[in-house]
Amino acid sequence: MRLFEASHVFKHDWATVSLANWRKYPNDKTPHVRHVEILNQEVDETTGVLRTERLIMVRQNVPALVRKIFGGDTSYVLEYSEVDPAKQTLVMQSQNMTFSNLLSVGEHIVYKPDPENPAHTIFTQSAQLKASTALYRFANKIEDMCWNRFQDNAHFGKLGLEQVVSVILAERQAMMVSQVSE
Amino acid sequence: MDSLGAECTPLKHKYDACFTKWYSEKFINGERSNDCAAVFKEYQACIRKVLVDRGLTKMIDDARPTIGSVFAASADDRHADADASAKK
Numbered sequence: 001m002r003l004f005e006a007s008h009v010f011k012h013d014w015a016t017v018s019l020a021n022w023r024k025y026p027n028d029k030t031p032h033v034r035h036v037e038i039l040n041q042e043v044d045e046t047t048g049v050l051r052t053e054r055l056i057m058v059r060q061n062v063p064a065l066v067r068k069i070f071g072g073d074t075s076y077v078l079e080y081s082e083v084d085p086a087k088q089t090l091v092m093q094s095q096n097m098t099f100s101n102l103l104s105v106g107e108h109i110v111y112k113p114d115p116e117n118p119a120h121t122i123f124t125q126s127a128q129l130k131a132s133t134a135l136y137r138f139a140n141k142i143e144d145m146c147w148n149r150f151q152d153n154a155h156f157g158k159l160g161l162e163q164v165v166s167v168i169l170a171e172r173q174a175m176m177v178s179q180v181s182e
Numbered sequence: 183m184d185s186l187g188a189e190c191t192p193l194k195h196k197y198d199a200c201f202t203k204w205y206s207e208k209f210i211n212g213e214r215s216n217d218c219a220a221v222f223k224e225y226q227a228c229i230r231k232v233l234v235d236r237g238l239t240k241m242i243d244d245a246r247p248t249i250g251s252v253f254a255a256s257a258d259d260r261h262a263d264a265d266a267s268a269k270k
Binding site: 015018019022023025026035036037038039040041043045048050051053055057076078079080083085086093094095097098100106 | 183184185186194197198201202205206209210211212214216222225226229233238241242244245246248249250251252253
């Protein structure tokens with residue numbers, strides 16, 4: 001079992017970053033994320049919490065050996081999230097469904113305002129990578145490869161989110177300009 | 183971003199646009215309205231059919247507890263899955 005942990009401070013407020021999270025795909029930094037479908041979505045009438053379930057289809061370029069072991073390069077991930085607008089938290093939990101008998105990848109993500117600077121947003125990510133013992137001597141190698149790929153994807157994911165934030169900020173700017181000129 | 187099922191893409195785009203507007207203008211400010219419910223229902227019906235056709239619904243149902251999802255399989259999906267496997 002290997003654990004991947006990372007955190008990052010986005011220099012934008014939580015409302016903007018959490019919106020960018022929903023608009024994150026597609027972006028040109030994460031071409032491996034091919035489809036994102038919203039399967040279920042509702043607001044809890046009592047608490048005001050937004051609950052969402054998404055299906056994510058990922059296609060990774062992987063070495064031929066890995067493709068052979070796993071029988072393909074396309075995988076499906078299920079993600080459940082809750083957004084509490086009062087507490088300003090966005091919490092997401094996801095799990096791969098394809099090949100999960102060989103390699104299980106569970107990921108937990110939180111976006112919340114930085115307590116030291118409420119105009120910034122703290123992103124924390126942790127993932128548990130667990131290869132099946134059925135892979136014998138390949139298990140450690142597969143976990144290592146997956147961990148490295150996870151690290152790369154996490155890096156490009158951050159860049160992708162920043163890109164989407166820039167688009168949102170540019171849209172707001174354009175809207176303000178058009179309102180002023182009206 | 184296109185939908186997994188090409189036939190659902192127009193509905194998905196319509197829903198994405200509605201959701202983005204609602205999320206940034208209302209939800210984030212504490213409003214609990216449900217502006218996009220009608221278009222979501224249409225999009226959801228479309229994508230559910232795609233999931234059944236591709237045999238993905240059981241896999242999704244099985245994964246729900248591991249991520250703490252509060253959503254449950256709809257009775258329609260279970261029947262559709264049974265129908266699909268009966269045909270095979």
